[in-house]
Amino acid sequence: MAEPVRVAIVGCGFFARNHLFSWKDLAADGVELVAVCDIDPAKAKAAAEEFGVPHWYGNVDEMLDKEEIDLIDIITRMDTHRMMVEKTVGRGIATIVQKPFAPTWDDAVAMTRMAEKAGVWLAVHENFRFQTPLLKAAATVGSGIIGAPTWGRISFRTGFDVYRTQPYFHNEERLIILDLGVHTLDMARVMIGEVEHVYAEIQTRNPKNRGEDTATVTLRHVSGAVSVVDFSYDSRKQPDFFPETLMEIEGPNGAIVVEPGLTMRVNVGDQIREEDIGAPLLHWTAKPWHVAQESVLTTCRHLLEAYKAGRPADISAVDNLKTFAIAEAAYESAATGRAVKPKTYG
Numbered sequence: 001m002a003e004p005v006r007v008a009i010v011g012c013g014f015f016a017r018n019h020l021f022s023w024k025d026l027a028a029d030g031v032e033l034v035a036v037c038d039i040d041p042a043k044a045k046a047a048a049e050e051f052g053v054p055h056w057y058g059n060v061d062e063m064l065d066k067e068e069i070d071l072i073d074i075i076t077r078m079d080t081h082r083m084m085v086e087k088t089v090g091r092g093i094a095t096i097v098q099k100p101f102a103p104t105w106d107d108a109v110a111m112t113r114m115a116e117k118a119g120v121w122l123a124v125h126e127n128f129r130f131q132t133p134l135l136k137a138a139a140t141v142g143s144g145i146i147g148a149p150t151w152g153r154i155s156f157r158t159g160f161d162v163y164r165t166q167p168y169f170h171n172e173e174r175l176i177i178l179d180l181g182v183h184t185l186d187m188a189r190v191m192i193g194e195v196e197h198v199y200a201e202i203q204t205r206n207p208k209n210r211g212e213d214t215a216t217v218t219l220r221h222v223s224g225a226v227s228v229v230d231f232s233y234d235s236r237k238q239p240d241f242f243p244e245t246l247m248e249i250e251g252p253n254g255a256i257v258v259e260p261g262l263t264m265r266v267n268v269g270d271q272i273r274e275e276d277i278g279a280p281l282l283h284w285t286a287k288p289w290h291v292a293q294e295s296v297l298t299t300c301r302h303l304l305e306a307y308k309a310g311r312p313a314d315i316s317a318v319d320n321l322k323t324f325a326i327a328e329a330a331y332e333s334a335a336t337g338r339a340v341k342p343k344t345y346g
């Protein structure tokens with residue numbers, strides 16, 4: 001039998017539970033959850049007890065000194081990612097870091113460059129493209145049934161109280177483009193391809209927020225296609241379909257539309273078909289978060305398979321920089337009122 005893959009987690013906060021359940025579910029695929037760590041030792045201890053993890057730590061250096069770790073999953077907030085990655089990649093440990101990759105382009109590039117130089121596997125947990133509904137929509141676009149996309153809209157608008165579980169949002173200087181936009185802009189790349197230039201308008205509609213909570217981004221893709229990616233944490237629209245990502249993609253032969261309630265409507269010419277593309281409920285997921293929660297398992301499974309095969313993940317650091325560059329270009333465009341070309345790495 002193959003050796004187990006020894007996984008450790010850093011950060012046992014709000015979102016880490018989904019990772020803990022996912023890695024536990026992947027035991028049958030060879031994952032052994034060996035240790036968890038949080039700077040708040042009570043959180044690390046509680047996670048270890050609940051998920052049956054043999055060791056817990058309140059200090060990441062101590063965990064790295066004492067444990068044999070193959071794959072480390074960093075689920076702290078973005079301001080700690082670079083410091084963590086420098087430690088883990090510095091020790092040659094394959095590393096996954098939650099999105100957003102970093103607070104700035106320079107930090108994201110520094111981590112990527114360090115991993116490339118050291119020949120260490122580094123990936124970003126970008127999970128929207130692994131949501132079951134969006135995987136199905138992407139496969140349908142990829143099948144070529146409507147031809148090469150010429151126009152698209154990707155939309156995530158909600159008034160759901162995201163601040164209850166993530167109160168730190170109020171204080172973020174750069175809020176929704178880095179938090180949610182990285183997901184929806186990534187979907188634009190997955191569905192329509194790489195981006196030539198970006199034009200963005202941002203708004204801060206909730207007075208309690210320091211940063212932008214609404215963004216409307218227009219992308220010109222390298223193929224010549226155009227898309228609008230719009231997202232808000234301050235929408236008053238009812239019904240509220242949180243956390244669904246809606247989209248419409250047009251091509252020369254037809255259109256693919258992901259509608260509220262996660263129904264996909266595909267038309268080729270005047271032939272229309274509808275398909276339910278909802279996410280399955282797992283033993284640990286609950287509505288309405290299940291759409292997002294289930295994607296953590298599918299993302300971790302993809303990351304594990306790529307790691308075991310010794311190939312970069314589809315969501316490698318190098319790939320995520322392409323999405324991060326679009327997010328950075330959106331901020332620059334909003335600040336200058338001009339269209340901006342995304343930076344390139346390499």
Ligand SMILES: NC(=O)c1ccc[n+]([C@@H]2O[C@H](COP(=O)([O-])OP(=O)(O)OC[C@H]3O[C@@H](n4cnc5c(N)ncnc54)[C@H](O)[C@@H]3O)[C@@H](O)[C@H]2O)c1
Nearest residue numbers: 011012013014015016038039040075076077078098099100
């Ligand atoms: N992909 C998604 O769908 C999704 C959804 C929600 C959150 N997230 C991301 O997950 C990450 C964590 O978000 P959260 O809401 O769980 O935050 P959180 O604040 O609830 O949890 C972060 C945890 O990290 C711990 N921590 C901080 N510094 C540490 C250090 N030096 N060593 C060890 N532990 C440390 C904190 O004590 C805390 O328990 C963020 O990057 C966020 O953007 C992703």
